[in-house]
Amino acid sequence: MVNSKPNIIIIMPDDSSYGNHSCFGNPVIKTPNIDTLKEQSLLLTQYHSSARCSPSRAKLLSGRHEFMSGVTHTIQGRERLSLDTITLPQALKTAGYVTGMFGKWHNGKEGPYRPENRGFDVSWVYEKGSRMKATISHNGNPKRMDGTYPTDLFFNKATEWMDVQRQTKKPFFVYLPPKSPHGPYKADSSDMPNEDYKKFLGSHPQMNVQVAKIYWEVEYIDKRIGEMIQQLEEWGIADNTLFIFIGSDNGASGTAKVYNAGMNGQKGHPYQGGTRVPAFFRWPGGGIKGGVECTTLISQMDIMPTLLEITGTPMTDQLKQQVEGRSLIPILKNPATDWEDDRHLVHHVGAWEPGQAAQSKHKRVSIQNKRFTLVNNKKGEELFDLKNDPGETKNVINEYPEVVAQLRAVYDKWWIKVQPRLVNEDAYKPPVE
Known part of the structure; x- marks a missing residue:
């Protein structure tokens, strides 16, 4: 292979x-x-x-x-x-x-x-x-x-x-x-x-x-x-x-x-x-x-x-x-293989208004591992247990404070890491009136 x-x-x-x-x-x-x-x-x-x-x-x-x-x-x-x-x-x-x-x-x-x-x-x-x-x-x-x-x-x-x-x-x-x-x-x-x-x-x-x-x-x-x-x-x-x-x-x-x-x-x-x-x-x-x-x-x-x-x-x-x-x-x-670590993925919708990157850190974003996803959307912060609730119907944020803290910490590090790479934020110049 x-x-x-x-x-x-x-x-x-x-x-x-x-x-x-x-x-x-x-x-x-x-x-x-x-x-x-x-x-x-x-x-x-x-x-x-x-x-x-x-x-x-x-x-x-x-x-x-x-x-x-x-x-x-x-x-x-x-x-x-x-x-x-x-x-x-x-x-x-x-x-x-x-x-x-x-x-x-x-x-x-x-x-x-x-x-x-x-x-x-x-x-x-x-x-x-x-x-x-x-x-x-x-x-x-x-x-x-x-x-x-x-x-x-x-x-x-x-x-x-x-x-x-x-x-x-x-x-x-x-x-x-x-x-x-x-x-x-x-x-x-x-x-x-x-x-x-x-x-x-x-x-x-x-x-x-x-x-x-x-x-x-x-x-x-x-x-x-x-x-x-x-x-x-x-x-x-x-x-x-x-x-x-x-x-x-x-x-x-x-x-x-x-x-x-x-x-x-x-x-x-x-x-x-x-x-x-x-x-x-x-x-x-x-x-x-x-x-x-x-x-x-x-x-x-x-x-x-x-x-x-x-x-x-x-x-x-x-x-x-x-x-x-x-x-x-x-x-x-071997499709039964899983990662040895606790893998995290960040899903950020982006598409903020020009100049609003810093203010959009917690807008339309989620961070997940295999079991949990921490979502920030219109309903505020939500935590879903994907293992038991794959349809994300029940917010369990109050039941797993340690999971929330860990996902927040990983996300904070990720957000800091990507900042220097947002190289297109000033690409758009609105037409002069």
Whole structure:
């Protein structure tokens, strides 16, 4: 498993959720290919991304908390991945990989921050616009593509590119984060490739046009995932391809009332429903057994160190200093493995008003270990026992004062550590009147 050179594919939909899959009990949606993928994969059930879009992507691409790369928002220049960050594709290129990005970037629009300048040999990137009138750039050259459904374009271009790379015998890395099923959605059908979403209308008391369109887009991603794995099989490279499917970049956006897999909160919330998403690892040739689940507490920042160790990427001093995540190799080999220490994860929604970082230390944030999560949100400080109350329904802050004190202390140290790294806070200059 270590120092091998599998092809690597990461697919991460935009604004889906844990609950948007039939294999996790959704009563409406049908995702047969992801259900099959679950049977072929190791499923990480306690995997946390971030509560919002740009931060989640930054965590994946840097191997560290998004604040450590300056990413504290999705706008105002605060979505930019700091230029001193070595990205995952940049690191993999030093191990002989060719790298391709197909989808939504959202970690900087300006020249040096763009994907074609952050380690990707080829990039097809959503820039702006509604689904069927999107502007998409190819290696930095934008073009409006009326009538093109972006999800199709990204899967098609990724497949074409992989076909070329496999014939050169070079290992490839594909990062495919489609723009779907992120809103907004129109009331009519003009922003969709067809009207098939209407099949969901009336299927649930909380169903509406927005949720119907989200569910249709998730089902379509499911279809494209099935086709991609089938193509890898036909090429004879499926066994030696590490296929990682991260169910969403953050929690639910619009669908939580229909089904939220028993969780509290959604996108933009510091509760479990804001950050917990499913992660599937499929790699038969690497010895990963399918149909197995792991309940160890895992972060999106763990993907990068895991892939660097698998591929034998040289760990430079800069990478050693940068990467905070943990290699999942022990867990991939034995899913019953747990960390020897009491691991803590911080989920800070960020997105404070310009100049309000210091005042936002305790706003929309949680710190958790495997059992407890200490949340600061609109209801003040809350403590939940995730072992006995995974849905975060009962505040037990008065019952565990020593746990509260310990989590507060760890959080205080963390907050001090990230302050010098908030490098984008002054990036936004409001227009002069």
